[in-house]
Amino acid sequence: MNFDLKEKILRSVTKPGRYIGGEFGEILKDKNAVKCRFAFAFPDTYEIGMSNLGVRILYGVLNREEDIWCERCYSPWVDMEEQLRTHNLPMWAHESGDPLKDFDFLGFTLQYEMCYTNVVNLLDLAQIPLLSKDRSEEDPIVIGGGPCTYNPEPVCDFFDLFSIGEGEDALVEICRLYINMKENGTYSRKAFLHEAAKLQGFYVPSLYDVTYKADGTIEAYTPIYDDIPKRITKRIMKDLDQSYYPEKVVMPYIETVHDRIMLEVYRGCIRGCRFCQAGMTYRPVREKTPEVLNKQAKTLYEATGYDEISLSSLSISDYTCLDTLTTELLEWTDEAKVSLSLPSLRVNSFTPELMEKISGVRASGITFAPEAGTQRLRDVINKNLTEEDLLRACNVAFDYGKSTVKLYFMNGLPTETDDDIRGIAELARSVVSAYYKNPNAMKNRAPTVTVSVSCFIPKPWTPFQWEPQYTMEELRRKQTVLFEAVSKMKHVTYKWHDAKTSHLEGVFARGDRRLSKALLAAHRRGIKFDSWDEFFDYDAWMAVFEECGIDPAFYANRAYSEDEVLAWDIIDCGVTKEFLKRERKKAYAGVTTPSCREQCSGCGANKLGGERSCCPKVTS
Amino acid sequence: MLPKGNLLREPRAIRIKFAKTGKLRFISHLDLCRTLNSAFLRSGIPIWYSQGFNPRPKMVFALTVSVGAESVAEYLDIRITHEMSESEIAKRLQAAVTPDLAILEVYRPATKLQDVEYSEYAIYTEHPLDPDAVAAALKQPMMVMVHGKKGDKEKDITPQIISATVSGDRIDARLAAGQGNFLNPENFIKGLLAALDDPDCFYHICRTACYTADGTLFR
Numbered sequence: 157m158n159f160d161l162k163e164k165i166l167r168s169v170t171k172p173g174r175y176i177g178g179e180f181g182e183i184l185k186d187k188n189a190v191k192c193r194f195a196f197a198f199p200d201t202y203e204i205g206m207s208n209l210g211v212r213i214l215y216g217v218l219n220r221e222e223d224i225w226c227e228r229c230y231s232p233w234v235d236m237e238e239q240l241r242t243h244n245l246p247m248w249a250h251e252s253g254d255p256l257k258d259f260d261f262l263g264f265t266l267q268y269e270m271c272y273t274n275v276v277n278l279l280d281l282a283q284i285p286l287l288s289k290d291r292s293e294e295d296p297i298v299i300g301g302g303p304c305t306y307n308p309e310p311v312c313d314f315f316d317l318f319s320i321g322e323g324e325d326a327l328v329e330i331c332r333l334y335i336n337m338k339e340n341g342t343y344s345r346k347a348f349l350h351e352a353a354k355l356q357g358f359y360v361p362s363l364y365d366v367t368y369k370a371d372g373t374i375e376a377y378t379p380i381y382d383d384i385p386k387r388i389t390k391r392i393m394k395d396l397d398q399s400y401y402p403e404k405v406v407m408p409y410i411e412t413v414h415d416r417i418m419l420e421v422y423r424g425c426i427r428g429c430r431f432c433q434a435g436m437t438y439r440p441v442r443e444k445t446p447e448v449l450n451k452q453a454k455t456l457y458e459a460t461g462y463d464e465i466s467l468s469s470l471s472i473s474d475y476t477c478l479d480t481l482t483t484e485l486l487e488w489t490d491e492a493k494v495s496l497s498l499p500s501l502r503v504n505s506f507t508p509e510l511m512e513k514i515s516g517v518r519a520s521g522i523t524f525a526p527e528a529g530t531q532r533l534r535d536v537i538n539k540n541l542t543e544e545d546l547l548r549a550c551n552v553a554f555d556y557g558k559s560t561v562k563l564y565f566m567n568g569l570p571t572e573t574d575d576d577i578r579g580i581a582e583l584a585r586s587v588v589s590a591y592y593k594n595p596n597a598m599k600n601r602a603p604t605v606t607v608s609v610s611c612f613i614p615k616p617w618t619p620f621q622w623e624p625q626y627t628m629e630e631l632r633r634k635q636t637v638l639f640e641a642v643s644k645m646k647h648v649t650y651k652w653h654d655a656k657t658s659h660l661e662g663v664f665a666r667g668d669r670r671l672s673k674a675l676l677a678a679h680r681r682g683i684k685f686d687s688w689d690e691f692f693d694y695d696a697w698m699a700v701f702e703e704c705g706i707d708p709a710f711y712a713n714r715a716y717s718e719d720e721v722l723a724w725d726i727i728d729c730g731v732t733k734e735f736l737k738r739e740r741k742k743a744y745a746g747v748t749t750p751s752c753r754e755q756c757s758g759c760g761a762n763k764l765g766g767e768r769s770c771c772p773k774v775t776s
Numbered sequence: 777m778l779p780k781g782n783l784l785r786e787p788r789a790i791r792i793k794f795a796k797t798g799k800l801r802f803i804s805h806l807d808l809c810r811t812l813n814s815a816f817l818r819s820g821i822p823i824w825y826s827q828g829f830n831p832r833p834k835m836v837f838a839l840t841v842s843v844g845a846e847s848v849a850e851y852l853d854i855r856i857t858h859e860m861s862e863s864e865i866a867k868r869l870q871a872a873v874t875p876d877l878a879i880l881e882v883y884r885p886a887t888k889l890q891d892v893e894y895s896e897y898a899i900y901t902e903h904p905l906d907p908d909a910v911a912a913a914l915k916q917p918m919m920v921m922v923h924g925k926k927g928d929k930e931k932d933i934t935p936q937i938i939s940a941t942v943s944g945d946r947i948d949a950r951l952a953a954g955q956g957n958f959l960n961p962e963n964f965i966k967g968l969l970a971a972l973d974d975p976d977c978f979y980h981i982c983r984t985a986c987y988t989a990d991g992t993l994f995r
Contacts, residue, residue, distance in 0.1 A: 157900035157945050159978050166802060167844050173807060178799035180815070180874050409803045409811055461817030461872070493831065 162253075165239045173410035174202035175236060177228070177250030181406040181459070183215075184251055185225040191338070192331045194218055194226040195249045195259040195296070199266075199274035200687070202230040206406070207414035209468060210265060210302065210323075216402040217324050224331050227251040227259075228406070231274045231685075232281065240281055247281040256282035260334060262296040263327070264315075266304035269664035270657070270687035272311055275300075276679040279314065286676065288316045288362055293345055299330070305359075306390075306437045307616040307724035310664050312361035313672030316349060320357045320727055321390025322423075324400050329355060353384040357391035360384075364726060366669060372710060374668060374721040389728040390437075395767040396423065396444045401452050404459035416464035416497075417456045419449060421481070425470040426752035426770060428759075429527070430538045430743050431569065433615040434470055436736075437729045439761035441752060443768040446481040453485060457494060465489065466497045473505030474751070482513045503541055506549035511556050521560030521604075522553045528569060529579025535746045536571050538739070543583060547590050554590070554597040560604040561587055567634045567652070568612040568626040570743065574637050580607060581641035584648045607642060608651045609635070611658035615665050616724040617731065619739035622716040625662040627709075631655040656694040660686065662712035668723035671711070674704045730761030781859030787824040788856050790865060791885035795848040796841065797982075798876035805840040811873070812852070819872040821865055822858035838889040838986065839953055842962055847983035848880070849896075851994075853889055885995075892994050894938055894987040895953035897961045900946055901969075902978040907942040913971035914940060920967040922960075933959055933967055940968075953986065 166172040187193065196215060198205030205211060211228070218226035227249035232240065240247060246255040256262055262284065264275050276286055279298070285291045288298065300308060301319040308318045319326045333351055337343035353360040363384055367375040379386060393399040401420070408415070424441035425434070453465055465485065469475060485496060498514050503524050526541055528534045534541060550561055565580050584605045591603035611631050614623045626634070635652050642650040664671060678700045685691040701708050716722070718737060725733075735758060742749060749757050753770045756762075762771035796808065803811070816823045816833050825831040838851035856865070866882040873879075917932040936952035936959035947968075951959040961981045969977050986994040 157902065157980060159902060159980070164978060172802035172843070173804075176799045176802050178874060178876060180811070180872070407811070407814060409800075409807050411807065411810065415810075458818060461814035461819075463814075463817065493825070 265302040310667035310671035473502040503549035525564040732760035793881040800876040815872040824855035845981040
């Protein structure tokens, strides 16, 4: 019997199910009958990528087009990479098993900064030239999208173009442009990218020159053609009820991070926490109606057989029809033994009625995110949550037999003092004593309060985008202050994030296109899987920056001037710089901003339109 | 998605014979269980749930094959709570899984899954093996490292080899596959290749049939 190389390799790696495709629900087409082949790559493992809602949506939306075939690809694990390199085998797509380099498009979703090295590595494993400038007419068009493309500059040398904002319509449009130009004979890589840059929401970085000042800050972005926009406005789906939503899911054989139905309830957020990038970049708020959601949930249940539905949004409590939706869902989910989960609950909505409805029931704990330890600092970051609210919510959970509470915080927020840090410990102590004071709490079980603390990273498109990130030494000192305050407490566990990872994330979050050089150098050193603790190598990264003559502190730890040109000024995501400046001023004054539903704060995102939002309509 | 048939007085036992081939050979038994779990839920088959705090569709498998191996003789027992014909169950289940998981037969069992005593395997090797050398090797004790509850230990597996015939690059082997007396075909082929001084020869295993103690085909 003949055994091909792929068979032998698959038999030698761990979890071959990551690479084989063939899952129930995958979409197969005749490659000779389609006009455009799109490989959708997720630059992390299969288990993480398969759980991503955006990929599920875009896979469906592209494959709905008869003449487009979208396939999937994920970062191979290191044992698989070794096999591919040993045998000089190019990375393939799941559905057809064809090499990625044979596709028309290779799309990457950029979900977090720490996956950038995996992007470069995957290009390399696909045997596609790493840099856009080195690609020929035969190579695929490499396109990026996703949350990180609100500042795509650090990776721009590797991409031919970016899709900015929501991709449902945009990706089909760019494929249509490609097909049309191929058919009418006007296609060349150069001509295509020029045409693409004229469409709304497409950014072709090579068509913009960047100049720098003597101090290293950016002087200006200049388009090299007159007929392309000076700034790229993001795309949004205006009416989410009308927008495509998958009716089936590719069902992974192997266990993934989220094996459940993800029901996207609305986009955007009315809150405006000042550290939160998603809360700004997903604006304006656009809701779906409960009728549509209930129908989508039923369809997905019948197509998947998943026994859990997760209501997905940035802050589920703020959905105006939450009560109607959960009531309607429970009419059939209970009998079908399907549980509902509501992540991202706010404390003020944590009521006994809601507690009755959700199945968190099986889990023994609840999670809240106060983010800061004192009211003063919570006002600075506009996290409208009081200690009273938190304790009330915890008591509801205790009444229902819960005994574990997880609290998320951030270290290193602007204006933070050691008293604010010790406030985190005090808040945890209050939760513990609330448990013992609650007559309904479980008698024979001690409470566990987990305090999980990450390091603040100033992100583009937030009111804190100009703030310096604290140095690693200072972040470590802050962690020690908290450790000392918490270590004496009973029933409180303290978890913290490594400041080194946060520092690197801080560099790339606000980086400019000069950082592409560092990513290339990092790739040459074999750096990858930076979001995996077992691979993250801070010292190697510092050596990379040194080798490239890049000062990481310039990006992460510098106080940016409100007047300087920011790397992400090339993008327009809706909210204006004036709004962000106003919010920053209010932060320093300790003044909170009401939610969008209470009062419009004039962020500017309403110019993009949107149905079932709470924004004032723009009349033109 | 509610069951349409009448409620049965007692849950009815149903046996499903299926094949696990193609890409599915790379899927572990645990993952196969999860795959079938969701397949039953989306199929609308009125499967009986285990009782207790966390009810689950109840599935009992006969023996399983290791990752990498194929099988055209896998057996799974379920129970149904509502009336549904065997052919309808077969149709619905097949529609809820990929062709690599072929539903071969659905019936009401007259035997217990534990009645399986032997399995037959077709094992394909990268190159043809010498039948005389194989016959000679099988006459000697075959010492193999075997995973056990008390850790790995070396064991002579020849008593568990019922028969083995070679024809070109195919070996047909009948091996013990009973409760407490099970020979993993991987161990058999590894032991054989080691005895032939050909340990790196690549191979592929497919279970072709299961038999009861008296040598009749299991059903």
